[in-house]
Amino acid sequence: MTEAASVQDPERFDAIVVGAGISGMYMLYRLRELGLKVRVLEAGTDVGGTWYWNRYPGARFDSESWSYGYAFSQEILDEWQWSEHFSSQPENLRYCRFVADRLDLKRDIRFETSVTSAHYDEDANEWAIAAEDGYAARARLFIAAIGPLSVPVWPAIDGIGDFEREAYHTARWPHEPVSFAGKRVAVIGTGATGVQLIQEVAKTAGHLTVLQRRPNWCAPLHNSPITPEEQADIRARHEEIFDHCRNTHGGFIHDADPRRLLETPEAERLAFLEKKYAEPGFGIWMGNFRDTFTNEEANRILSDFIAGKIRERVADPATAEKLIPKDHGFGQRRVPMETRYYEVYNQDNVELVDILADPIRRVTKTGIELESGHRDFDMIVYATGFDAVLGGFNRIDIRGLGGQRLRDKWAEGPTTYLGLQVAGFPNMLTLVGPQNAAGFGNIPRGIEQNVEWVARLVRHMRDNGLEYVAATPEAETEWQEEVTRSSDKMLLSKADSWFTGINRNIDGRSRRVYLLYTAGMPAYRERCDAVAAKGYEGMELR
Structure with a gap:
C-alpha cells in the first residue's frame, strides 16, 4: 500500500x-x-462494497445470482460457480474478492x-x-x-447511546459471529434488511420482539441450491441470459407480462398470479401484468391477492392485519423477498409491536421504553436502513x-x-x-x-x-x-x-x-x- x-x-x-x-x-x-x-x-x-459492510445474518441477493455477477469477462464467468440461485453475503463477498484477485x-x-x-x-x-x-x-x-x-441511518430515538448491552446496526454488523441463542432480542425495522434478519433471529432467540412502524409487501424468494444440471444450463446460456437482462425494464431476468390485468378474465389472471407467487424471485413484481405498475385498480387487485396470502400464512388475524400495508400498493416500493418470514409470527417466541400505535419513548440502559411500558432486552438491532x-x-x-x-x-x-x-x-x-x-x-x-x-x-x-x-x-x-x-x-x-x-x-x-x-x-x-x-x-x- x-x-x-x-x-x-x-x-x-x-x-x-x-x-x-x-x-x-x-x-x-x-x-x-x-x-x-x-x-x-x-x-x-x-x-465488496455492499457485501463487505452488510454482514447481518440472512443478507443475500434478491436478483438471481447468475444474473447479478459481472458479464464483461468470459474468464470470470467460466471460473466462478454460484452455489445458490440467490446467493448469501459470505459467498457474495468471496465473489468480489475472487474478481479483485483475478484482475489484480x-x-x-x-x-x-x-x-x-x-x-x-x-x-x-x-x-x-x-x-x-x-x-x-x-x-x-x-x-x-x-x-x-x-x-446507514440510526432512528431518531432518544437514549440510543444509553443501552449497556449488545446493540448493532445491520449495515455495520460485526465481522465476528453474533449469537441470538436464548436472548431477548428487539429488531427495529421491517424493511428489506429487517425481513431478512428477522427470519434468522427467530430461529434461536429466547424471545424476539419486532418493532414495526410501517409494514412492507413481501413475497417468497423460493431459493434453492443450483443443481449440476442447472449449472450446465447456466454456463451454456451466459450470453443469452445477459442479453435478455439488457432488454428488460429492470435488468432482471423478469419482465412485465404484455397483457393487462384489467383486460384478463378473472380465472385466468388468478391462475397467473398464483403461478408467479410460486416462482422464484422478482417475477411476482417485475414479471407481472403491465398495468399493475401504472393503474390503481389493477394494482389494488394485485395487492388484495398478496394480502390474502399474508392472511393465509399468519395464524392470528390481528397480527396478519398489522403486516398488511395500508399506505401503499404492492410493488410501489422495492419488494423484500422472504423465506417463511410470515410464518415467524406464528411462533410463541415472536411478538410484533406496532410502534405507531405503541410508540417508542426512548432507549434505556436495559431496554426500550414504549408508551405501554418498559421492556428489557439483551440485544437491540437497528434495521433502519440507509x-x-x-x-x-x-x-x-x-x-x-x-x-x-x-x-x-x-x-x-x-x-x-x-x-x-x-x-x-x-x-x-x-x-x-x-x-x-x-x-x-x-x-x-x-x-x-x-x-x-x-x-x-x-x-x-x-x-x-x-x-x-x-x-x-x-x-x-x-x-x-x-x-x-x-x-x-x-x-x-x-x-x-x-x-x-x-x-x-x-x-x-x-x-x-x-x-x-x-x-x-x-x-x-x-x-x-x-x-x-x-x-x-x-x-x-x-
Missing part, C-alpha cells in the same frame, strides 16, 4: 475512484485498460481511506481529494462509486466551480445529467448516482452500462486531447424534467420510499423528490448512447 501523503505533498493520478464495490472495481479495470494511472480509495479493509485490482486500491473532501481546483483543472487519515491526492477525473445504499442515494455524497465535502458545495446545490433535491454528471462540477462522474437508472433494478447490470459509458467518454477525451467535461445547466434541467415525467407515470411515485427520497428518520427528508430514473434500463441506455453519438450532447468538452 502507498504510504499516506501529506496535504502538502499529494499523490497524483489521472483518475481517483471513491469506493471499491461492484462499480468501483469495474471502473478501475476499465480505466487501467485505457492506460490511465488510477487510485481507488475505499473506507473498508477489503473490496488491489494493487491500485488504498483501503481504510475514508474520503472527507473533494474540491475542484479551477486553475489546475484538478480534483483535490483528502481523507480522514491525512492522505491527499489529486487527479483530473473524480469518479464517485460510493453506492446508493452505503450510509440515507439512500444522497447519503454517500452528503458525507463528503464536495465543492465545484466557485467553491459551490454539492450538498447546497442539492438541498431541495438532486439535479444531474443522465445521473452521471452534475452541472458546475467539471470532471466529476457519478456511478449509480441520483437520477440514474442503475439504482432501480438489477444494479450490476446498470453498473456495467454506467462504467462502460464513462470509459467511452474518457477514451473520447483522451483520443481528442480533451481535458475538461462538464454538463450544461440546460441539459441538467432537461434531464430533471425527463426523470419527473417518467416517474409521474408510475404508481411508485405516490409511495413514501427511498425511490421518492422520503426518509422520516432524517430531518427534512419528507419532501418528495425522484432519486431514480424509472423509465427502464433499455430506455436509459438508448438515451445515453444517443448523447454519445451526438458528440456528448449536453456536455461542454474542451
Whole structure:
C-alpha cells in the first residue's frame, strides 16, 4: 500500500475512484485498460462494497445470482460457480474478492481511506481529494462509486447511546459471529434488511420482539441450491441470459407480462398470479401484468391477492392485519423477498409491536421504553436502513466551480445529467448516482452500462486531447424534467420510499423528490448512447 501523503505533498493520478464495490472495481479495470494511472480509495479493509459492510445474518441477493455477477469477462464467468440461485453475503463477498484477485485490482486500491473532501481546483483543472487519515491526492477525473445504499441511518430515538448491552446496526454488523441463542432480542425495522434478519433471529432467540412502524409487501424468494444440471444450463446460456437482462425494464431476468390485468378474465389472471407467487424471485413484481405498475385498480387487485396470502400464512388475524400495508400498493416500493418470514409470527417466541400505535419513548440502559411500558432486552438491532442515494455524497465535502458545495446545490433535491454528471462540477462522474437508472433494478447490470459509458467518454477525451467535461445547466434541467415525467407515470411515485427520497428518520427528508430514473434500463441506455453519438450532447468538452 502507498504510504499516506501529506496535504502538502499529494499523490497524483489521472483518475481517483471513491469506493471499491461492484462499480468501483469495474471502473478501475476499465480505466487501467485505457492506460490511465488510477487510485481507488475505499473506507473498508477489503473490496465488496455492499457485501463487505452488510454482514447481518440472512443478507443475500434478491436478483438471481447468475444474473447479478459481472458479464464483461468470459474468464470470470467460466471460473466462478454460484452455489445458490440467490446467493448469501459470505459467498457474495468471496465473489468480489475472487474478481479483485483475478484482475489484480488491489494493487491500485488504498483501503481504510475514508474520503472527507473533494474540491475542484479551477486553475489546475484538478480534483483535490483528502481523507480522514491525512492522505491527499489529486487527479483530473473524480469518479464517485460510493453506492446508493452505503450510509446507514440510526432512528431518531432518544437514549440510543444509553443501552449497556449488545446493540448493532445491520449495515455495520460485526465481522465476528453474533449469537441470538436464548436472548431477548428487539429488531427495529421491517424493511428489506429487517425481513431478512428477522427470519434468522427467530430461529434461536429466547424471545424476539419486532418493532414495526410501517409494514412492507413481501413475497417468497423460493431459493434453492443450483443443481449440476442447472449449472450446465447456466454456463451454456451466459450470453443469452445477459442479453435478455439488457432488454428488460429492470435488468432482471423478469419482465412485465404484455397483457393487462384489467383486460384478463378473472380465472385466468388468478391462475397467473398464483403461478408467479410460486416462482422464484422478482417475477411476482417485475414479471407481472403491465398495468399493475401504472393503474390503481389493477394494482389494488394485485395487492388484495398478496394480502390474502399474508392472511393465509399468519395464524392470528390481528397480527396478519398489522403486516398488511395500508399506505401503499404492492410493488410501489422495492419488494423484500422472504423465506417463511410470515410464518415467524406464528411462533410463541415472536411478538410484533406496532410502534405507531405503541410508540417508542426512548432507549434505556436495559431496554426500550414504549408508551405501554418498559421492556428489557439483551440485544437491540437497528434495521433502519440507509440515507439512500444522497447519503454517500452528503458525507463528503464536495465543492465545484466557485467553491459551490454539492450538498447546497442539492438541498431541495438532486439535479444531474443522465445521473452521471452534475452541472458546475467539471470532471466529476457519478456511478449509480441520483437520477440514474442503475439504482432501480438489477444494479450490476446498470453498473456495467454506467462504467462502460464513462470509459467511452474518457477514451473520447483522451483520443481528442480533451481535458475538461462538464454538463450544461440546460441539459441538467432537461434531464430533471425527463426523470419527473417518467416517474409521474408510475404508481411508485405516490409511495413514501427511498425511490421518492422520503426518509422520516432524517430531518427534512419528507419532501418528495425522484432519486431514480424509472423509465427502464433499455430506455436509459438508448438515451445515453444517443448523447454519445451526438458528440456528448449536453456536455461542454474542451
